[in-house]
Amino acid sequence: MSNVGIVIVSHSSKVAEGAADMVRQMVGDTVPIAYAGGNPDGGLGTDVAAIRDAIDRAWSDAGVAVLVDLGGAETNSEMAIEMLPEIRQSRVVVCNAPVVEGAVMAATESSGGSPLEAVKRTAEELMAS
Amino acid sequence: MTHSTASALLVNDVGLHARPSVKLTQTAKRFASELEVALAADGPWVDAKSPVKIMRVKAPKGATLHFRALGPDADEAVRQLVSLVERKFDEE
Numbered sequence: 001m002s003n004v005g006i007v008i009v010s011h012s013s014k015v016a017e018g019a020a021d022m023v024r025q026m027v028g029d030t031v032p033i034a035y036a037g038g039n040p041d042g043g044l045g046t047d048v049a050a051i052r053d054a055i056d057r058a059w060s061d062a063g064v065a066v067l068v069d070l071g072g073a074e075t076n077s078e079m080a081i082e083m084l085p086e087i088r089q090s091r092v093v094v095c096n097a098p099v100v101e102g103a104v105m106a107a108t109e110s111s112g113g114s115p116l117e118a119v120k121r122t123a124e125e126l127m128a129s
Numbered sequence: 130m131t132h133s134t135a136s137a138l139l140v141n142d143v144g145l146h147a148r149p150s151v152k153l154t155q156t157a158k159r160f161a162s163e164l165e166v167a168l169a170a171d172g173p174w175v176d177a178k179s180p181v182k183i184m185r186v187k188a189p190k191g192a193t194l195h196f197r198a199l200g201p202d203a204d205e206a207v208r209q210l211v212s213l214v215e216r217k218f219d220e221e
Binding site for chain 1: 151184
């Protein structure tokens with residue numbers, strides 16, 4: 001798929017899955033989407049390997065925008081990006097935006113064929129009032 | 130370059146809420162023309178291709194959406210947006 005992919009990273013697998021459901025239902029299936037939530041034991045947390053896998057699943061040549069919730073979700077996402085092949089690293093960005101609303105806005109922007117920078121800008125526009 | 134304007138009454142129950150806002154911006158993005166939306170014929174005008182700005186319009190059922198477009202496909206863009214609103218965003 002040529003549209004920018006969206007990855008949702010939350011401490012809660014339910015939040016991550018629910019946000020991904022919202023994106024699919026509201027935006028449709030023209031945008032690759034994947035999520036990672038919870039730690040490997042099934043508790044609250046985030047997992048670098050799971051995030052990296054989610055980036056692979058949502059991969060698009062147009063790049064991937066990652067939406068995160070709190071603290072470790074951001075640092076672990078950055079670590080997951082560093083584990084990608086170097087050629088892919090520059091095509092993945094973490095957005096400074098609320099995870100659920102940001103995912104819907106980013107996916108909407110992506111569904112119109114916008115480039116990665118525009119997708120990130122739209123998600124982050126939520127933070128400006 | 131063509132300039133085109135039209136308006137449509139919001140007849141769906143929820144008005145311009147989340148899902149209709151997404152559909153409106155998705156439709157707008159299919160066109161090359163500049164496309165704007167307003168709740169009054171004299172503005173203020175909002176970029177119809179901006180999901181965040183359209184989500185903030187929060188127009189209720191019964192409101193009138195005004196559209197204006199400038200560009201090579203302005204007429205068709207405005208026609209498609211009016212049609213989307215009149216079709217109740219394909220949701221009802």
